[in-house]
Structures are given as C-alpha cells and as structure tokens.
Amino acid sequence: MPKSTDIGVTGGELYFLPVETRVPLKFGPETLTYATCARVRLRVEDGAGRSAEGWGETPLSVQWVWPAHLTYEERHEALKAFTAGLVPAWSGFRRRGHPIEVGHAFQKEVLRLLLDQFNRGREHPMPWLAALVCCSAFDVALHDGYGNLLGTPVYETYTDQFMSADLASFLEPAAGAAVDFGGRYPSDYLVQPAPAALPAWHLVGGMDALGQDDLTGDEPDDGYPVLLPDWIATDGLTCLKVKLRGNDAAWDYGRLVQVGRIGLEGGVLWLTADFNCTVTDPAYVNDILDRLVLEEPRIYGMILYVEQPFPYDLEQSAIDVHSVSARKPLFMDESAHDWDLVRLGRSLGWTGVALKTCKTQTGALLSLCWARAHGMTLMVQDLTNPMLAQIPHVLLAAHAGTIMGVETNSMQFYPEASAAEARVHPGLYRRRGGQVDLGSLGGPGFGYRVDEIGRALPDPVAGA
Numbered sequence: 001m002p003k004s005t006d007i008g009v010t011g012g013e014l015y016f017l018p019v020e021t022r023v024p025l026k027f028g029p030e031t032l033t034y035a036t037c038a039r040v041r042l043r044v045e046d047g048a049g050r051s052a053e054g055w056g057e058t059p060l061s062v063q064w065v066w067p068a069h070l071t072y073e074e075r076h077e078a079l080k081a082f083t084a085g086l087v088p089a090w091s092g093f094r095r096r097g098h099p100i101e102v103g104h105a106f107q108k109e110v111l112r113l114l115l116d117q118f119n120r121g122r123e124h125p126m127p128w129l130a131a132l133v134c135c136s137a138f139d140v141a142l143h144d145g146y147g148n149l150l151g152t153p154v155y156e157t158y159t160d161q162f163m164s165a166d167l168a169s170f171l172e173p174a175a176g177a178a179v180d181f182g183g184r185y186p187s188d189y190l191v192q193p194a195p196a197a198l199p200a201w202h203l204v205g206g207m208d209a210l211g212q213d214d215l216t217g218d219e220p221d222d223g224y225p226v227l228l229p230d231w232i233a234t235d236g237l238t239c240l241k242v243k244l245r246g247n248d249a250a251w252d253y254g255r256l257v258q259v260g261r262i263g264l265e266g267g268v269l270w271l272t273a274d275f276n277c278t279v280t281d282p283a284y285v286n287d288i289l290d291r292l293v294l295e296e297p298r299i300y301g302m303i304l305y306v307e308q309p310f311p312y313d314l315e316q317s318a319i320d321v322h323s324v325s326a327r328k329p330l331f332m333d334e335s336a337h338d339w340d341l342v343r344l345g346r347s348l349g350w351t352g353v354a355l356k357t358c359k360t361q362t363g364a365l366l367s368l369c370w371a372r373a374h375g376m377t378l379m380v381q382d383l384t385n386p387m388l389a390q391i392p393h394v395l396l397a398a399h400a401g402t403i404m405g406v407e408t409n410s411m412q413f414y415p416e417a418s419a420a421e422a423r424v425h426p427g428l429y430r431r432r433g434g435q436v437d438l439g440s441l442g443g444p445g446f447g448y449r450v451d452e453i454g455r456a457l458p459d460p461v462a463g464a
Contacts, residue, residue, distance in 0.1 A: 001164050004047060007146055008096040012042040012138070013460040014087050016080060019386060021413045022220045026206030026243055027063035027276065036060050036076065037387060038083050039457070040137040042090065044145035054145025055450055056137040057388040058358045064383065065130035078126055082118055083134040087464035089114060090138045098163045099143040103362030104170055111135055129312070129337055132359045139360040140392050147445035154445050155399055158186035158365065171370050174343050179373045186365050189372045194398035196439050199405030200431040201239040202231060203382070203412060204259050224415060228259070232266035235431040239270045241407055246278025246309060253288050260299030270404060271302045275309035277334055282324050285309050289327045304404055305329040305352060305379070314344050322349035331379055338363055339370035352377035355400060357392045368400055377403050386410040386417040390428055391446050398438055408436055420455040
C-alpha cells in the first residue's frame, strides 16, 4: 500500500574528488597510491510535491572491486565512466516508495541491465561488485534525501510506519531455518539507541612500517605517525586488522607474529587477519592458525575473526570452509554482495558477514537483517572512507551491533582529505582512546551537517 511519505528521484549531480595516499596501501597483490571519491547529490520529491536533496559518497576502490587483468588506470577510468552513466539512469527512474524499496528495485531492474550493456564486447568485464560500489553513492544519497525530506534521522524510518513492504518482500530464509520475515522490518534487527562511540580498528597494510628497520627514508614528515607502535600510542588503539598475502604462508605467519607482539607491548586486545581473497585451500589458513596455537597462543587468542581468505565469487569457488570457521569466526566481505550470497556462504561454513555501505545502504541493511535472523555475527569494514563517506559507514556499524566496533583507516592514509568534515565532526576523523566518537552527528538524514562543513566542490561531471 503506497504511503504519503513515498519518494521518487527527480534529478542529481555527480562530483569526482581525487585523493592521494600519504603512504602506499597494499591491497592484496596491488598497491594503492591514489583514488577517486564519487560524491552524489540527489533530489527527491514526495507525492505532495515537497522536495529535498540528499548526499552520498564512496571511494571508487579499483583494486578491491576489480582484480587486476587491466592496468589500474584502465579500471579506474571504467569505474568513473560507469558511475557517470548512473546519473541519467537514477534521474529517469520513476519508481516511488521508501528508499529500501526504490533502491532494491533499481538494483534489480536497472543496474544489472546497465552493467550488461557496459560490458558488451569487453574482454575483461567489470564485476558486479564494482557496479554496486559505483551505485552506492546514489543509494546512500537516496536514503539521506528521504530523511531530510521528513526532517528525521534516516535510521528512524526503517519501520512499518514508513515502509510499505516488509522484509519477506526482499528476503527468503535458509532452507530449514525457523525464520519468518513476514511482518518484520529492518528496525527489528537494528540497535536502538545506537552507541555514541565505537572501538576503532586500525589497518596494518602489507607495506606499513612496523619498526625502525622498515623505514626507507621516503616516509612523510607530516605530523602523523608512521610506525605501528606510534599509531598505537597516539590513538590508544586496541584493535588491529592485519593485511596478509594469502600466497606466502611464511610471510603471513611472520607478519601476524610480529604485529601481535607489537600489539601486546602496546596494550592491543584484538587482531583480525585479512587474506584479501587470495587463498584457494582452507588448509593454508588452518596451518597458520594451528601453528599459532602451538607457538604463539596469546596471539592466537587475540585473533577475533578471520576475514575473506577465499575468492569472492562464491558461485564459481564454492569452497567448504567449515574447517576454518571451526577454529575462528570466518567473515564474508567481498563475497557478501547480497543476502542470497550470504545464504550460500552460510551453507559453506561462513559464520559472519562484513557489511559495507559501499555495496549500497539498501543492500547492507538487507544483508544485515538476513544474517542476524540466521544467527550470523556482523562487522562493518572500511573502504578507507574519507569525507562524507565516513558518516554512513560509522552509523551502519553503530546500528548493526558488530562483533567489535568499526574498521576506520582514512585517517591513516589520507587524513587531510577530510579536513573540512573534521572541523564539524572531529571525533569521526581522529581516533582517541581507541575509539571514534559519533556525538557530533545530528539532524535529519545521516546528520552530515553539510552546510556547516562548507566543502568547496568541483564542477559536476559533464554529461553525467
């Protein structure tokens, strides 16, 4: 049944904001030194003609969404081109409803078709994950615009008061599960009220300097830490995410031990191991974990979970991973494009889901609901989100009830990119006492306070 609060999109603009890393970020087999953030402004309108605008932003993270068959720049330009093509697609989409209803319909009815058209004749097609990332800035802006039009924080709108369709319209339970989504809404699975502060996970990249012996003399002298012990001391860190190679067991084991020992000296409590989709045999991960149990039991005990060791295309690489999750909680990240892939992952032995707003706010919420209904553990992982992208990211973590806080690392790799936003939301762009502080967020939508931030934007992307 339509509601008076239903909205539709009437137009929008796209802005490309380039950022450069202060130190390289190792992404599996590749290294990131620069990226483009896509910022979107959408205009929405309800049936009574009331209108508002909403903002969304995401980094177009090339290496994360598109394994390397082409050069970085070829993939980078393709992502930008596809994102630009989404402006007229969203502006011309006539579906009305709650943002979850509209966003879900756009993905099912339009985004797949656009990706198929874009990939026609390409030797190396752009993956669906990349299309979701390009779409996510628009989807986030849709949710923000809805909250702004109603004058309400958007997380208060995921209820039957505002949604015409319950979760059974979007989700199906696992076979044999005692789960019924009929009459259930996202609010039934969200944490309310959300905490005002969250433990912050620091990313230890594969090229990050751990000690003096790792320094080359080319490190930035910009007032921010370089060495891991200095980061731990400065930010009061208690949680470290360790990027591993996945194809060099000796290096991976040594890296975990080295980071773990540094962490123990600095008061760190938790570690997670991220293999970035490079492992093809569960024995690789099991052998590392089993060796840690015997040789470094304290470090083994610090590992809270293991993240996405295996190829992210679960349908092509349906690996039984029960042996890994019997040792440590095993979280899907790149694999968790949608709730139906979360369902497949659960059947293969995955026990947790790493949510990301860059797979769309709509998709993240639906995956959250499916996972929580089926007893899976949740985490919210970063995409090195700067500027506005940081805000929906941490809000998702606050409302998701994660296993432990939120990963947040843009302050490590391009802190100055968020200088304008940090003046209004200092606690979100600096980690203090091992936490990020959400206390400055307020008002409707995602509570960005865009007018106060006052960021100067480039001209909108021509032709978009």
